[in-house]
Amino acid sequence: MAPRTLYDKIWDAHVAHQADDGTCLLYIDRHLVHEVTSPQAFEGLRMTGRKVRAPEKTIAVPDHNVPTTLDRLKGIDNEESRIQVDALDTNAREFGVVYYPVDDVRQGIVHIIGPEQGWTLPGMTIVCGDSHTATHGAFGSLAHGIGTSEVEHVLATQTLIQKKSKNMKVEITGHLSPGVTAKDITLAVIGETGTAGGTGYVIEYCGEAIRNLSMEGRMTVCNMAIEGGARAGMIAPDETTFKYCNGRPNAPSGKTWDAALDYWKTLFSDGDAHFDKVITMKGENIAPVVTWGTSPEDVLPITASVPAADDFKGGKVAAAQRSLDYMGLTPGTRLQDVTIDAVFIGSCTNGRIEDLRAAAKVVEGKKIQEGLIAMVVPGSGLVRLQAEQEGLADVFKNAGFEWRLAGCSMCLGMNPDQLGPQVRCASTSNRNFEGRQGRESRTHLMSPAMAAAAALTGKLTDVREII
């Protein structure tokens, strides 16, 4: 057989039907569902009298709209949010899918609880009506976002009509310097390739610096593959992956585990497999980075200064000027001199236990700047619980952060956690689009450690000067 990439192997193993023109029906192993992109899909099933084909492979959880304040069990004030969460509740129960309601300790951001509960495993095809489904690729699975029509298609048929993407390899060699994390890797890659650099590709991340990442770090890297335009990002599974999966509630055990493991160990790109595009970066050359503009590709090392629109070419000149105006930044200003009003630590990019540990380490025993809006929102109820047991919650609270319940929260502010106009936020989320965290709000993306450092000084800060 011709040498194949990891993506090729998983693709081949899931083609349930291939038409003459090459269009495939790809079988879907796990379908994750949240309240925002699913109501119209369930309604479609109801209207056509169709059922969910594989309810045991369909996992639903409310995350985008749920309040993260401690009193949330008394109900959602915003009527539209409440209707959407209620619709998921009704749909999940009526169609009999796996469901973690808002009062379940296992509730959380869909991309955090999939891996946590062992639904996400190597070699699987995983979809969700959410672009950050790419996160699950960290396990060596093929995972990507779909639209609501496709959600309905998967619910009804457990397949997706697909054409194969091209293969792209992103290799990060060597070691990361102190203070540099998975978030810096993924932002630096987007800074290098641009937000359309991965369009039409599935990215495989590899290299020593990737191998050395924990599963949490790998999820952070793959999570933002979509910001680079790629359909999916993936990392070949290894001992780190297997160790993470072993013992999870929905992972196999006993003989089935052994059989699964034998198969998972075949999931890597063959030595001479063909990649249509290759990017290589040295781990040593990656600095702690932040974004300055309104596109995730607007990435600079924290030691740099705000660029001018003229520094760019083509259509980017106008876009950069628009970003500068929106962000209220003057070219030439040192990024470290930019003062912030808010800090958000959380999201499916950086709401896992390791992220909270990294942030807590920076703020431990210290106080954040007075007057800052600052919140830590764990990615799931179980992350929250673990953080409390490890004493991280106290570290955050003592430093002056709000300690919230699990949800998407201020990553996109569909719940009450929103920023006001011109409020500038150091955020560990994944998108700095105009209006993302609240109308006319200003987002700077960075790692949890960098966001924690910014909370201490009230400015964009080089975490290396603190640790």
Place this chain on the structure above:
Amino acid sequence: MEKFEKLTAIAAPMPLINIDTDMIIPKQFLKTIKRTGLGVSAFYEMRYNLDGSNKPDFVLNKEAYKDANILVAGDNFGCGSSREHAPWALLDFGIRCVISTSFADIFYNNCFKNGILPVIVTEEQLRLLMKDAEKGSNSRMVVDLENQNIETSDGDVITFDVDQHSKHCLINGLDDIGLTLEKVVSIDAFETKMAQSAPWV
């Protein structure tokens, strides 16, 4: 889904790159549980002032483009989230065709599922079409899916590529799920095979 065969319409120029899904339809409008009614909120923050009044500079607020059915936009249109609310909002506004040098993957797919034709052209072709769109309500662009070409008001013709399966569905207004369910035997067989070879799935 409404069929798409041939569209003769006003095209609105949006020469901005990276128009993302948050710009097309901000999050506060994702709370609907319906597919319709999003047109008034399309491009909300670019289109309306904080007090709800129209921003006169925004292209779709201009008299000449109020009835545009085609958008001619800069590179990487539709990047960002998977929200199908983006094409729903465009469709509800009346947009049936978007032309750009590139589209984000999920948005591109979502268009076809909703009767919107996304057309990819070269940079040079985009410049030509953008110029034509700038003529306003006096000009009409003709997008012919069957013959895979676009004719400008000056009679210039540009041909484009489109996936044949998507084209077939769009021209005939076909529902994917119905088509897939015709292959249920293949899906059953695959599932049975997998249950034996990979029981952990």
